[in-house]
Structure formats: C-alpha cells, structure tokens
Amino acid sequence: METKRDELVTSLKGVGSGTANALQELGIITLEDLVMTFPYRHEDFRLKNLAETAHNERVTVEGRVESEPSLLFLGKNKSRLQVRLLAGQHLIKAVFFNQAYLKTKIIPGSVITVTGKWDRGRQVINVSTFSAGPKTDQQDFEPVYSLKGTISQKTFRKFMRQALDEVNGYLVDVLPKSIRETYRLPDISSALEGIHFPQNAEHSKDARRRFVYEELLIFQLKMQAIKKARKEQNVGNSVAFNNDLVKKLIESLPYELTDAQKRVVNEICRDLKEPYRMNRLLQGDVGSGKTVVAAICLYAAITAGYQGALMAPTEILAEQHASSLDDWLTPIGVKIALLTGSTKAKARRVVLENLEAGNIDLLIGTHALIQPDVSFKNLGLVITDEQHRFGVEQRRVLKEKGEDPDVLFMTATPIPRTLAITAFGEMDVSVIDEMPAGRKKIETHWMKQDQLHKLIVRLKKELANGRQAYIICPLIEESEKLDVQNAVDVYNMMATDLGKDYSVGLMHGRLHPYEKEQVMRDFSEGKVQVLVSTTVVEVGVNVPNATFMIILDAERFGLAQLHQLRGRVGRGEHQSYCILLADPKSEEGKERMISMTETNDGFALAEKDLELRGPGDFFGRKQSGLPEFKVADLVHDYRALNTAKVDAESLLNSDSFWQSEEMEGLRNILINSKALDGERID
Ligand code: ADP
Ligand code: MG
Numbered sequence: 001m002e003t004k005r006d007e008l009v010t011s012l013k014g015v016g017s018g019t020a021n022a023l024q025e026l027g028i029i030t031l032e033d034l035v036m037t038f039p040y041r042h043e044d045f046r047l048k049n050l051a052e053t054a055h056n057e058r059v060t061v062e063g064r065v066e067s068e069p070s071l072l073f074l075g076k077n078k079s080r081l082q083v084r085l086l087a088g089q090h091l092i093k094a095v096f097f098n099q100a101y102l103k104t105k106i107i108p109g110s111v112i113t114v115t116g117k118w119d120r121g122r123q124v125i126n127v128s129t130f131s132a133g134p135k136t137d138q139q140d141f142e143p144v145y146s147l148k149g150t151i152s153q154k155t156f157r158k159f160m161r162q163a164l165d166e167v168n169g170y171l172v173d174v175l176p177k178s179i180r181e182t183y184r185l186p187d188i189s190s191a192l193e194g195i196h197f198p199q200n201a202e203h204s205k206d207a208r209r210r211f212v213y214e215e216l217l218i219f220q221l222k223m224q225a226i227k228k229a230r231k232e233q234n235v236g237n238s239v240a241f242n243n244d245l246v247k248k249l250i251e252s253l254p255y256e257l258t259d260a261q262k263r264v265v266n267e268i269c270r271d272l273k274e275p276y277r278m279n280r281l282l283q284g285d286v287g288s289g290k291t292v293v294a295a296i297c298l299y300a301a302i303t304a305g306y307q308g309a310l311m312a313p314t315e316i317l318a319e320q321h322a323s324s325l326d327d328w329l330t331p332i333g334v335k336i337a338l339l340t341g342s343t344k345a346k347a348r349r350v351v352l353e354n355l356e357a358g359n360i361d362l363l364i365g366t367h368a369l370i371q372p373d374v375s376f377k378n379l380g381l382v383i384t385d386e387q388h389r390f391g392v393e394q395r396r397v398l399k400e401k402g403e404d405p406d407v408l409f410m411t412a413t414p415i416p417r418t419l420a421i422t423a424f425g426e427m428d429v430s431v432i433d434e435m436p437a438g439r440k441k442i443e444t445h446w447m448k449q450d451q452l453h454k455l456i457v458r459l460k461k462e463l464a465n466g467r468q469a470y471i472i473c474p475l476i477e478e479s480e481k482l483d484v485q486n487a488v489d490v491y492n493m494m495a496t497d498l499g500k501d502y503s504v505g506l507m508h509g510r511l512h513p514y515e516k517e518q519v520m521r522d523f524s525e526g527k528v529q530v531l532v533s534t535t536v537v538e539v540g541v542n543v544p545n546a547t548f549m550i551i552l553d554a555e556r557f558g559l560a561q562l563h564q565l566r567g568r569v570g571r572g573e574h575q576s577y578c579i580l581l582a583d584p585k586s587e588e589g590k591e592r593m594i595s596m597t598e599t600n601d602g603f604a605l606a607e608k609d610l611e612l613r614g615p616g617d618f619f620g621r622k623q624s625g626l627p628e629f630k631v632a633d634l635v636h637d638y639r640a641l642n643t644a645k646v647d648a649e650s651l652l653n654s655d656s657f658w659q660s661e662e663m664e665g666l667r668n669i670l671i672n673s674k675a676l677d678g679e680r681i682d
Helices: 017-025 031-035 100-105 153-167 177-183 188-196 201-233 243-252 259-273 290-303 315-332 345-357 392-399 417-423 449-464 480-498 513-524 559-566 587-598 602-613 638-652 655-659 661-672
Strands: 041-044 058-065 070-075 078-087 090-097 111-119 124-132 141-144 279-284 307-311 336-339 362-365 379-384 406-411 428-432 443-447 468-472 504-507 530-533 546-551 577-581
Touching (some): 070 100, 078 100, 090 111, 290 315, 449 546, 559 577, 559 602, 577 587, 655 661
Parallel strands (some): 307 362, 307 379, 546 577
Antiparallel strands (some): 070 078, 078 090
16 A cells, blocks of 8 residues: 555445445545545535525525524425524525424524525525524535435535545645646645635635646647657658649649638648658638648649548538549549449449559548458548548548558538647647638528518529529437438428429438439439438538528527538529528527527637537537546636647656656656557547
8 A cells, every 4th residue: 555545445434345335336446536536516605695696596694583483284294494584684584394303493583594595586595404503614615526326415525524634645746836836726635625625715716727727738748749659650651742743733723722721731731741640630611622622632642652532421422522523633644433332343343453453543432431341552641521420430440541641631510629629639730711712601591480481482582593492401319210201291392382393302311322312413413403401411512503591490400510501502603591490499599590690600600509518519429539527628618728738738848847756747647648659548
C-alpha cells in the first residue's frame, strides 16, 4: 500500500462488505475513487430573502413561530402540519406533509429554520428540511451525488467526509504549482474540499474551475502528443506531385476558386508533400465547393504516381462525384472507375483487376470500396466525403487499404470550434469559410402547417417559371415504415394537386437503389419537377435548377439537419426559397425556426444548435468521437478549452515539461496513455 489514497473504502468507519459492494457498483474501490466521485449539484441552504425568491424556487429561511402548529390527519399515514412563521418582513405559512412528529418541536415564539419550495402566490413554504433554532450547523451547500442501489445521500456524504479527512495531505497534485499560480487555481486538497463541501459559492466555483482546467489540459496534452508522435514517426509518403499539372487543372476549371478553396488546397497539398501521414479534416458549409478541392488534391496525388480513393455515403452521391470528377479529370488522362453496391459482378471484377494492376488512378464509390477483396496497387490519398456518415471502423478500414495513405475527411456539418478541437483534437483542420461568389442567399420563411395550401399556389408559380422543388416529409424517428408511409401520403396529395401539369417524383429509404437513382436522375435532368422525399436527399445532392423547398413538420429536425436540407436549394443562379412548415410547441423549437430564418451561416447555426441541444446530441447518436468529460462542459467551458490547448502545445515543446520534477504528475499521465505512440484511446 503505497499511499493513503490507494487504501480501500473498507478502511472507513461504517463500511462493511455489503456497503463496499454497493460502492463498487458505483466504480468506487479505493479512497481515491471515492473522493474523485463528484456531486452533480449542490443543495443550496443559504438563507434567502423571500422578496427575492421566485415562485417554486427552493429556499431556506429562518422564522419566528407565530402560532400553535395545527395538525390535520388526511388518512392512513398522511398528515399536514401547518404553522405561521414570521420570516423577515414576511408573515407566511410553513406546511409539513407527513411529519406529524414535528408538532411538539415547533414551539410558538421560538425560531426555526426551514427549507422547501416557495409558493409565492399563496405565501407558503412546503417544507422538506427542518431544524429547530436559527441556522447554524447546517452546511450552506450540501452535495448531491448520482447514486444507485441502497446507499443514501446522507450515508454517502458521511463516507465522503471521512475519506476526505483521511486522504488530506497524501494526495499528489498533478497540476504543478507554477500552473496553479498562473490561473489562481486551488491545490488538490482545497479543490476536493470545494467540489464536495464548499464553504461558499466562490470556493465551489474555484474548485470546479480547477478540475475543468485539469481535465481539459490532460485531454489536450494527449491530443497534441498524438499529433506530434504521428508526425515524428515519419510513416507516410512524401507525395511529390507535379505542381505545373495541378496548376493547369485549376486553370481549366469553369470558375475561379475562392480564396478559401485556394487556401485549403494549399494546406492539403503541403501535407501531401510532407513525409508524415496526413490526417486532416476539411470543413465547409453546404455548397462551399469541397468537391472540386477533393478533385484537385486527388489529381495531385495521381501526378505523383499514386492512386486515389473517394468514398461517399450514398450511391447517388458517389455517382454525382464520379460524374463531376469525370468532367474535370478524364480529359487530362486520369482513369476513373466507380464502384458501388449495385455495380454488377462482372463489371466489378474488371474494376478490381484493373485497380490492383494500377490501371485505374482513381476509384470513387460507396462502402463498396472497403470490401476485403478491393485492393489497390499504390493508394496514396483517401478522401471520405460527409465523414460523419461513416463509422470510425469504416474509416479505419479504408485507410488500411494502402501503405499509410494520406487521409482527408470532408464534412459539410459545420462543427463548432470547441467540438472540433475535442472530437478531432488529434487531427489538423482546414476550413472553407467562404461561399463561391454570386451565390444568392436562400430566403427562408417559417409558416404554420395550415398554410400549406397557400404555399402550393406559390410553388406552382415557381414551377411555371421552369424551376424545380423539393418537398421534405416529416421525419419519424422511431419508425422507418411510418416515414415511408408519410412520404407516400404527401406524394399522393401532391400528385393530385400538381400531377396534371407537372411530374411528381417520390424518394424514400425503402426504394431499391436503382429506383432511387432513377428518380434522382429524372429530377436532375428536369424530367421530374417536384420531388417528394424523406431526408434521403439530405446529403450532397446537387440540382442547381431546384429553387424551392418545403419542409413539413420542420420542428422535428435539428438545426444542423435543417441547414443540410436547405443546402439542396440555392445551388444555381436563381433566387431560392426554403419554407419551414412548423407549429413547434417548445420554446426551443420556436427558437430553432427563428434561427433558420435569420441566418444562412452554417457555423452560426451549429453554435446555436450546440447551445440548444448540448454536445451529446450534436453529432447524433454515438460515433461522435467526443470524449466524455467528468466536469468540463463544452458549451460553457470553451475559453478553458482554448487555454488548455495553447498550454498543452507549449508544455510539450518545453524542456521543463520533460525534465522538471513538478511536471512529473502530468508527464506520467501521458506516459501511461498510448498518446506518445500516436494512438488515441479515450
Ligand atoms: P459541397 O461543399 O457542399 O460539397 P459542392 O462541391 O457540391 O459543394 O459545390 C457546390 C456547387 O458550387 C457546385 O455546383 C460547384 O460546381 C460550385 N462551385 C464550387 N466551387 C466554385 C467556385 N469557386 N465558383 C463557383 N462555383 C463553384
Ligand atoms: Mg459535397
């Protein structure tokens, strides 16, 4: 037993084997485990003035008893005890339910302290905690832990108190004094005391500030160490591309690249040339022009004698990419092949043979690219479009199809900075933060559901002008079947309404891949003017003549998704419109609709989304790559996150970090993780 903190909880008074088991259920075995189990909130027992207390708020007051307590039995084991209390200037009632035994303890003329919910209208406190006499020994802040099983809050607090006293003085502080002094952070003992049993609000705040910083600093140290290790390991190819050829391609494009596109092309190409393996995220709002950036970089790798791969989440998107890249690259001699789930067996065999022989320079496709029998001759660059659509595993497999190929992930989901440097902390990030010139702002309106018929009139006008439209059906999370049914219903309605003059198409997840393709193709060739669809069209589809989008039950979508959907229009020269039909019930829902009408900026919406829904929901279920922080909160602690990032970088590059004694704690955490080998496990 090296130190007190490794001592088992059974060394505490009152902890027998039963309690020890219950604690173990909570992941608590040693005293250190115990003291590192933080409360999720504190009960506030500070005395408050009732004049400043809101209705239904919990409040603690002292008051003089002004009447005999009256007791009323309401049935078996049920009672109500009531007394008049003068609390400051307020003559109020204190009501105790099912605490009949207190009757004898409440003596007229004496002072008592009560805590409970304040009913402002009726001037009544519904008492949950009582003590005779003025407030004295009661702690101002009582910790509340997330417990399960048989242990009560009270017992747990008792163990915590004991454990803190035991370990006091034995704890090693991983945060060196120099850092603590810089930010005026409490040392470990004071911080632990403050996180569990704060003396006052300040104490609690400082304690939290310390643990937030510590947690984020350690996280950033790991991320930066991984990044550094990967670069130093020097595995990867130095892709010596032909600059002149790349320039020629750029000059041959039908438009000039935006400055942001030029900048990210440079960032990526510089990475290609370096001998380490590129691991980069490219973020750019919908329509910012990521495809052409991908094409240029893939071409660069090809001019250096490598093969490239571009993976998209849907067949439609893969096809669309193949067709764009075909326009740009085939004329300059690049051999492109498409591989998807619906590629016929024979054609597939031919592709695979040619790929392995090196006759194909660029393979574009879906998940089909990561099947075991797909092998490249010399894969140098892998690009994944809409990376959030792929799981971590799929991305890894594709990467392993070559000898340490450079990897670029593209995403149209603008990710708030705090999430980006956390979820992708070990990656480099490039951002296209500028739209191609001449793009018109998509006009967005929010209307009530019952306005649909009026809206159809407007839609007809748009169609009469030769434009096309999307109608997006409500999303029904629980049931794909209902989703489809919904789309079919809306389709039937639209076909009745518009079918005489226009062709209406239907698109949903249950269609066969070839049916989907057919509908999409008809839509993009203008044979279908109105496309009724579920969110299948969310990703990447490009039909510049489509200028009108109606989103039904829009309140069911998150901001990020609404923005993605909206990005399907506004892709051509004509003014585009997006109409949100929604009757949101919650304030949050209303706020989302308003945000959509106010801004077209995906990053601003992403920040808003994060604020409204929190980081857990931001990326959708699981696979987020977001670590779980114990104390830190990515919405509110972004300043600490930035500070920790900057500090981690400079620490890793300093000699003192690797040598000085006070850094030992932090250093050991790094050494014991796999970060120094360039591996991320969190
Ligand atoms: P996303 O970033 O959403 O994938 P795309 O790559 O599909 O966007 O590009 C959207 C549209 O903008 C396409 O029609 C594309 O040809 C066009 N585009 C891309 N870059 C430029 C540019 N620099 N100038 C004009 N149009 C551009
Ligand atoms: Mg795209």
